Amino acid sequence: MRIAIQDTYPEDFAHCYGCGYRNPKGHRFKTYYDEASGETVTRYAPRPEHTAVPGFVYGGLIASLIDCHSSGSAAIFKLLSEGKTPGEAVTPRYVTARLELDYRKPTPLGPELWVRGRAVEVGERKVIVESRLLVGGVETVRGRAVLVLLPETMARGASR
Amino acid sequence: MRIAIQDTYPEDFAHCYGCGYRNPKGHRFKTYYDEASGETVTRYAPRPEHTAVPGFVYGGLIASLIDCHSSGSAAIFKLLSEGKTPGEAVTPRYVTARLELDYRKPTPLGPELWVRGRAVEVGERKVIVESRLLVGGVETVRGRAVLVLLPETMARGASR
Numbered sequence: 117m118r119i120a121i122q123d124t125y126p127e128d129f130a131h132c133y134g135c136g137y138r139n140p141k142g143h144r145f146k147t148y149y150d151e152a153s154g155e156t157v158t159r160y161a162p163r164p165e166h167t168a169v170p171g172f173v174y175g176g177l178i179a180s181l182i183d184c185h186s187s188g189s190a191a192i193f194k195l196l197s198e199g200k201t202p203g204e205a206v207t208p209r210y211v212t213a214r215l216e217l218d219y220r221k222p223t224p225l226g227p228e229l230w231v232r233g234r235a236v237e238v239g240e241r242k243v244i245v246e247s248r249l250l251v252g253g254v255e256t257v258r259g260r261a262v263l264v265l266l267p268e269t270m271a272r273g274a275s276r
Numbered sequence: 277m278r279i280a281i282q283d284t285y286p287e288d289f290a291h292c293y294g295c296g297y298r299n300p301k302g303h304r305f306k307t308y309y310d311e312a313s314g315e316t317v318t319r320y321a322p323r324p325e326h327t328a329v330p331g332f333v334y335g336g337l338i339a340s341l342i343d344c345h346s347s348g349s350a351a352i353f354k355l356l357s358e359g360k361t362p363g364e365a366v367t368p369r370y371v372t373a374r375l376e377l378d379y380r381k382p383t384p385l386g387p388e389l390w391v392r393g394r395a396v397e398v399g400e401r402k403v404i405v406e407s408r409l410l411v412g413g414v415e416t417v418r419g420r421a422v423l424v425l426l427p428e429t430m431a432r433g434a435s436r
Contacts, residue, residue, distance in 0.1 A: 131327045133334040141325040165301040167291045168371065169430050174293040175372050176343045180336025211328065211382075212335050217375045222430045270329050270382045 120146035121188040124207040129266065134184035145181055147188030149202055156189035156233040156245075162225055173223040178257055182247050183212055185231045186261035190243035193235035210243060210263035211270060223249065223256040231259075241265045280306035281348040284367040289426065294344035305341060307348030307393075309362055316349040316393040316405075322385055333383040338417055342407050343372055345391045346421035350403035353395035370403060370423035371430060383409065383416040391419075401425045 122135040122145065133142040147158045158181065166177045190210040192202045223229070230250040237244040242264050249257035282295040282305065293302040307318040318341065326337045350370040352362045383389070390410040397404040402424050409417035 129329045131330055133326050133328070134336045136327070139325060139327060165299060166293050167296070167299060168293070169289045169369070169426065170291055172430055174340075175375070176294045176336070176340025179339035179343065179375065179377075180334075183336045183339065209329070212377075212379055214379065215335070215339065215375075215377045217339075217372075219372055219374065222371075222427075266329065267382075270332055 119203040120148055121191050121202055121207060122146055122184070124203050125209055126207070128271075129209045132184065134180050135188065143180065143184075145184040145188075147185050147192070149192045149196070153232070154234065156185065156192050158185040158188070158231045158233075159228055160231075161228045164225070167225060168222075171225055173225045173229070175217070175219055178219070178223060178229075178249060179215065179217055181229065181231060182217060182249065182257070182259035183215055183261065185233055185247060186215070186245040186259065187212060187263050189233040189235070189245045189247075190261075190263035193238050193243055193245070197238045209266040211266050212261055213242075213264045214262040216260040218258045219256070220258065221254070221256040223251055227252050279363040280308055281351050281362055281367060282306055282344070284363050285369055286367070288431075289369045292344065294340050295348065303340065303344075305344040305348075307345050307352070309352045309356070313392070314394065316345065316352055318345040318348070318391045318393075319388055320391075321388045324385070327385060328382075331385055333385045333389070335377070335379055338379070338383060338389075338409060339375065339377055341389065341391060342377060342409065342417070342419035343375055343421065345393055345407060346375070346405040346419065347372060347423050349393040349395070349405045349407075350421075350423035353398050353405070354403055357398045369426040371426050372421055373402075373424045374422040376420040378418045379416070380418065381414070381416040383411055387412050
């Protein structure tokens, strides 16, 4: 998968502070499907100010990264479950209904962060994604997210 | 309580991107104890770029807000449990071990966000805080955080 799933989001739903290509001030997280492992991957190099206590990555940034990684992963896994190719078919837009984070070890600030995700459930409207945050190959945080298709009530603000 | 708990953190642990007074680029969340309700309160006005889809607040920002609110609340509730006055005694520094977020309704972008927290457990090293995010008086998100006293392994980066 050569294009990030977020770069295939419909224009009206590409303003996300975490991952929208239409948000010039945001993080611009990018999630890809890795055919070799069957996992989704999001990589991000935190900036020096993304500190918790000195030397470690801010947990809120990690939550943001896993949040957008999970909604992007939901779209990828949904498309794959329908036999479609992410990046070629129309991309469904998922939002987070529940997010769980286990900060198992402190995450050192400096090296690039890798998040790897897999689907544990792909339903009609709901997808559950489990993720691992890795830094230098060491797992420091685990995430579990319940994603649902963008509800009608959230689509009303688009196109303005 | 007239001073925010984050403004009483030891200098070496006041660099947090979410709430540190020594981080000039961060959000600077401030948490207070509200004697009338017995709850902790953190208020924040999101910026226009803190978007999920147009018209709604980015979930990662909400996770960040509830994260720092919870660690600040843990310090407040721990001090109160020891009969101390937050802002006058030395403030313990908590970090997040687990964070759970239930995004029950979309959170409209515009009005100030209020987070209200209460302790459901105050132990020797661990505190559990439950929080509600309110916007215009309507609850949109619930959070539950497990906080632990800053471990030795995270204190090594300080003072550099």
